Amino acid sequence: MTDKVRIAIDLMGGENSPKKTLNGVNKFLKRNSNIDDCHFIFFGDKNKIDNQINEYKFIKDNFEIHDTKIVVSDDLSAMSALKKGKNSSMWKSIQAQIDQKADVTLSAGNTGVLLVMSKIILKTLEDVDKPALAGLWPNEKGMNVVLDLGANIECNEKNLVDFSEMGSALFKSLFPNENPKVALLNIGHEEMKGTELLKNTSLKLKDLHNFGDFEFKGYIEGNQITNGEANVIVTDGFTGNVALKTAEGTANFLTKTLKKTLSENLLSKFSVIFSYFSLKNFRNKLDPRKYNGAIFLGLTGPVVKSHGGTDSLGFSYSIELCYKIAKGKLIEKIKNNLSHTKSLNEKAKS
Amino acid sequence: MTDKVRIAIDLMGGENSPKKTLNGVNKFLKRNSNIDDCHFIFFGDKNKIDNQINEYKFIKDNFEIHDTKIVVSDDLSAMSALKKGKNSSMWKSIQAQIDQKADVTLSAGNTGVLLVMSKIILKTLEDVDKPALAGLWPNEKGMNVVLDLGANIECNEKNLVDFSEMGSALFKSLFPNENPKVALLNIGHEEMKGTELLKNTSLKLKDLHNFGDFEFKGYIEGNQITNGEANVIVTDGFTGNVALKTAEGTANFLTKTLKKTLSENLLSKFSVIFSYFSLKNFRNKLDPRKYNGAIFLGLTGPVVKSHGGTDSLGFSYSIELCYKIAKGKLIEKIKNNLSHTKSLNEKAKS
Numbered sequence: 042m043t044d045k046v047r048i049a050i051d052l053m054g055g056e057n058s059p060k061k062t063l064n065g066v067n068k069f070l071k072r073n074s075n076i077d078d079c080h081f082i083f084f085g086d087k088n089k090i091d092n093q094i095n096e097y098k099f100i101k102d103n104f105e106i107h108d109t110k111i112v113v114s115d116d117l118s119a120m121s122a123l124k125k126g127k128n129s130s131m132w133k134s135i136q137a138q139i140d141q142k143a144d145v146t147l148s149a150g151n152t153g154v155l156l157v158m159s160k161i162i163l164k165t166l167e168d169v170d171k172p173a174l175a176g177l178w179p180n181e182k183g184m185n186v187v188l189d190l191g192a193n194i195e196c197n198e199k200n201l202v203d204f205s206e207m208g209s210a211l212f213k214s215l216f217p218n219e220n221p222k223v224a225l226l227n228i229g230h231e232e233m234k235g236t237e238l239l240k241n242t243s244l245k246l247k248d249l250h251n252f253g254d255f256e257f258k259g260y261i262e263g264n265q266i267t268n269g270e271a272n273v274i275v276t277d278g279f280t281g282n283v284a285l286k287t288a289e290g291t292a293n294f295l296t297k298t299l300k301k302t303l304s305e306n307l308l309s310k311f312s313v314i315f316s317y318f319s320l321k322n323f324r325n326k327l328d329p330r331k332y333n334g335a336i337f338l339g340l341t342g343p344v345v346k347s348h349g350g351t352d353s354l355g356f357s358y359s360i361e362l363c364y365k366i367a368k369g370k371l372i373e374k375i376k377n378n379l380s381h382t383k384s385l386n387e388k389a390k391s
Numbered sequence: 392m393t394d395k396v397r398i399a400i401d402l403m404g405g406e407n408s409p410k411k412t413l414n415g416v417n418k419f420l421k422r423n424s425n426i427d428d429c430h431f432i433f434f435g436d437k438n439k440i441d442n443q444i445n446e447y448k449f450i451k452d453n454f455e456i457h458d459t460k461i462v463v464s465d466d467l468s469a470m471s472a473l474k475k476g477k478n479s480s481m482w483k484s485i486q487a488q489i490d491q492k493a494d495v496t497l498s499a500g501n502t503g504v505l506l507v508m509s510k511i512i513l514k515t516l517e518d519v520d521k522p523a524l525a526g527l528w529p530n531e532k533g534m535n536v537v538l539d540l541g542a543n544i545e546c547n548e549k550n551l552v553d554f555s556e557m558g559s560a561l562f563k564s565l566f567p568n569e570n571p572k573v574a575l576l577n578i579g580h581e582e583m584k585g586t587e588l589l590k591n592t593s594l595k596l597k598d599l600h601n602f603g604d605f606e607f608k609g610y611i612e613g614n615q616i617t618n619g620e621a622n623v624i625v626t627d628g629f630t631g632n633v634a635l636k637t638a639e640g641t642a643n644f645l646t647k648t649l650k651k652t653l654s655e656n657l658l659s660k661f662s663v664i665f666s667y668f669s670l671k672n673f674r675n676k677l678d679p680r681k682y683n684g685a686i687f688l689g690l691t692g693p694v695v696k697s698h699g700g701t702d703s704l705g706f707s708y709s710i711e712l713c714y715k716i717a718k719g720k721l722i723e724k725i726k727n728n729l730s731h732t733k734s735l736n737e738k739a740k741s
Contacts, residue, residue, distance in 0.1 A: 181644065191578050194586055228541050228632040236544055236629070263636030267644040279586070280633055282578040283626075286613030287634045291641040294531065294617040295677070299649075302673040323652040327645070 045080040045103075046367045048360065049143035051134040052085035053112040054150025055349040055356075059085050060093055062149065065356025066104075067097035069364075072357065079364060082143050084109050084130035109133050115151050115349060122154040123161070131155060135162045138342040144367040147334075147359055149347035156192060156337060163340040168379045171200050172339030173278070174346070175211055176285065177332035177362075182269030183219070186212045190335060191282035201225070201242040201275055202249065206378035207338040208273040209255040214369025215362075220256060224271030226280060227260035234260060245385075252381040292327070334359035336366065343371050395430040396717045398710065399493035401484040402435035403462040404500025405699040405706075409435050410443055412499065415706025416454075417447035419714075422707065429714060432493050434459050434480035459483050465501050465699060472504040473511070481505060485512045488692040494717040497684075497709055499697035506542060506687060513690040518729045521550050522689030523628070524696070525561055526635065527682035527712075532619030533569070536562045540685060541632035551575070551592040551625055552599065556728035557688040558623040559605040564719025565712075570606060574621030576630060577610035584610060595735075602731040642677070684709030686716065693721050 050066070052059040066081060080103050083090060087108035094100055111129040113122050126132050131150050135158055137143035148155050156174070165172055175188035186208045193200060209221035225243060227235040232243070243259065250257040258271040263284060266274055276284070333355040337344040343366050347359035400416070402409040416431060430453050433440060437458035444450060461479040463472050476482050481500050485508055487493035498505050506524070515522055525538035536558045543550060559571035575593060577585040582593070593609065600607040608621045613634060616624055626634070683705040687694040693716050697709035 179644075181647070194578065226633060228544065228629055228636075263633045263638075264640035264643070266637060267640050276633075279578055280630060283576060283613045283630055283634050284637045286578075287616060287637050288613075288641040290614035290617050291638040292645060293614070294529075295642060295645050297531070298676060299673055302676070305672070322655070323649055326648060326652070 045078050046145075046364055047080045047082060047137075047143045048363045048367070049082045049084065049134040049137040049146045050360075051130045051146070051148035051150055052083050052090060053109075053130040054148040054155075055347060055351070057352075058149065059089055061353045062356055063090065063093050063097055063100070064353035065360060067099045068353055068357035069360040070099035073361070073364075076364065079103060081105075082134070082137055083107065084134045084137075086110060086112075086130075107133060113150050113154050117151060117154060119153050119157040122151065123157065126154065126158065132158055132162070135159055135342075135344065138163060145343045145345065145363045147345045147347060147363050149349050149351070149356060149359075151349075152335075152346055155344065155346055159337055159340055159344045163342045163344070166339055166341060166375065166379065168383055169203055169207075169339040171196070171203070172337060173200075173204050173207065174335050175208055175338050176335045177215075178266065178274070178285070178288070179327065179332065180267045180269040180272065183272070184216070184332065185266065185269075185272050185274050186215070186221075187266070187274040187276075187281060187285065188338065189276065189278035189281050190285055191278045192337075193278040195279070196238070196277040198238060198241045198245060201238070201277070202245050202382055203339065203379065204275045205246055205249070205257075205273065206254060206382055207375050208275060210374035210378045211336060211338060211366065211371060212273050214366050214371040214374055217369060219272070221254070221273045222258050222271045223255045223273045223275060224258040224261040224265075226263070226266070226274055226276035226284065228262065230260045230262060230265075232259075248385055249381060252385075254378045254381060289329070292329075330355035331358050334362040336362065336371075338375065341372065343367065395428050396495075396714055397430045397432060397487075397493045398713045398717070399432045399434065399484040399487040399496045400710075401480045401496070401498035401500055402433050402440060403459075403480040404498040404505075405697060405701070406499075407702075408499065409440055411703045412706055413440065413443050413447055413450070414703035415710060417449045418703055418707035419710040420449035423711070423714075426714065429453060431455075432484070432487055433457065434484045434487075436460060436462075436480075457483060463500050463504050467501060467504060469503050469507040472501065473507065476504070476508065482508055482512070485509055485692075485694065488513060495693045495695065495713045497695045497697060497713050499699050499701070499706060499709075501699075502685075502696055505694065505696055509687055509690055509694045513692045513694070516689055516691055516725065516729065518733055519553050519557075519689040521546070521553070522687055523550075523554050523557065524685050525558055525688050526685045527565075528616065528624070528635070528638070529677065529682065530617045530619040530622065533622065534566070534682065535616065535619075535622050535624050536565070536571075537616070537624040537626075537631060537635065538688065539626065539628035539631050540635055541628045542687075543628040545629070546588070546627040548588060548591045548595065551588070551627070552595050552732055553689065553729065554625045555596055555599070555607075555623065556604060556732055557725050558625060560724035560728045561686060561688060561716065561721060562623050564716050564721040564724055567719060569622070571604070571623045572608050572621045573605045573623045573625060574608040574611040574615075576613070576616070576624055576626035576634065578612065580610045580612060580615075582609075598735055599731060602735075604728045604731060639679070642679075680705035681708055684712040686712065686721075688725065691722070693717065
């Protein structure tokens with residue numbers, strides 16, 4: 042890494058791009074006017090970018106544009122995207138890390154294609170069998186890192202142990218003043234609960250606890266994800282995906298019901314005027330755009346996936362995520378943590 | 392079944408029993424003053440029951456008390472409960488079905504013990520390999536039945552198919568004017584998504600769809616559980632338990648955050664006065680006590696488990712559940728539905 046944090050951005054991925062993505066960069070810079078060490082490497086249709094970029098006054102000289110005409114569309118399968126995608130904005134924005142021109146890659150494009158391309162270009166870290174998709178999830182005391190969110194529907198013990206070490210590294214690079222506390226998602230907190238896989242993983246994590254990369258808090262149940270007792274929640278990709286989407290669905294359902302209730306009669310409508318700022322505050326606190334961005338962990342370089350349907354504000358927060366994990370030396374931390382898993386395994390063998 | 396619906400109740404299970412459970416019976420009768428065909432068979436400490444029962448004016452002559460001194464405590468393992476539990480209120484309330492004295496059993500006691508005792512006493516239905524725990528879950532259009540909620544952490548294709556048929560029977564007995572719409576919980580709605588288990592189950596359910604017990608809606612993701620497109624959500628016990636508890640946790644987290652926000656300053660506190668009835672209405676609509684009660688499906692008789700920590704209002708709704716499933720001839724419906732699975736399997740073999 043040079044002195045600057047170099048973020049490669051696929052400007053063409055997701056809905057309303059490059060307008061949304063460029064506006065996202067603008068919002069990120071406006072919100073973080075104190076950040077002066079950020080350099081953007083944009084990939085996309087230069088004509089479209091040039092047409093837009095002047096509108097965004099915070100984007101000044103800290104960028105370069107690489108003209109790419111091919112866009113990976115959302116309905117493309119990974120196989121066909123790979124065939125014709127080598128000159129796409131997505132591919133090039135990942136390739137920039139291999140060319141030593143970028144420290145991190147961001148795209149709001151097709152998730153499946155981004156995962157496959159990232160694996161092919163960046164390669165999986167030596168000690169990792171399966172890379173994982175991690176996300177942020179608010180809790181009562183701050184923020185959780187949760188993984189895997191769907192990259193691997195079936196996992197073994199080594200995968201879950203790797204996820205714990207990688208998730209802790211991610212947590213530490215995002216929140217340097219806090220300590221990672223790992224928990225395994227299960228259907229009870231007693232030791233006898235759950236699958237053999239979870240029981241064996243739990244034993245390994247107890248040993249790894251002593252290396253100091255994280256504190257191991259044992260099992261938690263779904264209703265404890267948000268209590269803040271743990272902050273790195275580890276599970277297989279099937280369970281993680283169901284849990285995340287169920288939480289999203291529940292939040293939407295409650296918000297809709299609340300809205301409906303508050304507009305039921307004149308008195309309640311009136312009350313909304315008085316509670317306007319509080320309700321706005323409530324929405325602000327839990328705005329999913331503020332923790333937009335899933336991080337692909339286990340490759341030789343960091344790749345962040347923004348939600349395709351988010352708006353420019355959401356995209357701006359995924360840029361913040363990129364900046365923080367590059368600044369926080371995520372990959373170095375992952376390698377360091379994984380070396381402890383390795384030495385534990387070697388000790389067990391000898 | 393005689394003309395009356397005979398509900399066997401373990402009055403001693405759960406917190407604050409038998410006070411809570413008796414008060415629950417009272418509340419059920421008060422709320423349903425039109426119901427005159429309900430007969431209660433109470434099991435528990437007769438002294439304690441006699442001390443309480445006069446306080447509850449709606450409980451008149453439609454009950455009998457069977458004195459049992461042994462209570463299955465919440466911290467007991469299934470094995471030790473079985474050893475000394477044969478004279479307990481829990482055991483006797485299940486046994487009442489075998490003795491042809493009750494049509495359904497209700498307990499707020501230890502879930503694990505209740506499951507094991509129920510299996511031993513009532514036996515699993517001939518065509519079922521694994522009984523399942525089903526629960527109610529509100530959606531935008533009404534109510535879902537969701538199963539399995541934790542009885543079986545690992546399931547095969549036959550189990551999930553049985554769950555679909557049994558869940559549909561439960562839905563139909565609770566909501567006779569609506570049609571069951573089965574969906575498999577998955578991490579995507581496209582056919583190629585998910586485990587081999589889900590893909591194979593999906594093929595079977597497509598065939599069973601034609602028997603008319605349910606409409607098969609394919610896969611749904613966690614965020615679609617509450618949209619009401621499907622109303623019988625089928626999954627393995629591990630995923631179902633995590634999803635249910637994650638939804639509970641999310642609801643708690645949001646409610647807490649909302650409360651905090653609404654008491655942040657004077658203006659917002661003031662607004663609560665105006666929105667008092669609306670917010671009360673909101674809480675009412677989503678009050679988890681209103682859908683308290685998990686139904687143990689796949690045995691020769693119906694057993695309902697009330698949440699141990701619920702109050703008398705919650706307990707009263709689990710009595711309503713018992714009444715409805717007995718009235719709706721749940722077991723008959725399950726047998727009928729399962730016969731279709733059987734004939735499909737036989738057709739496949741021949």
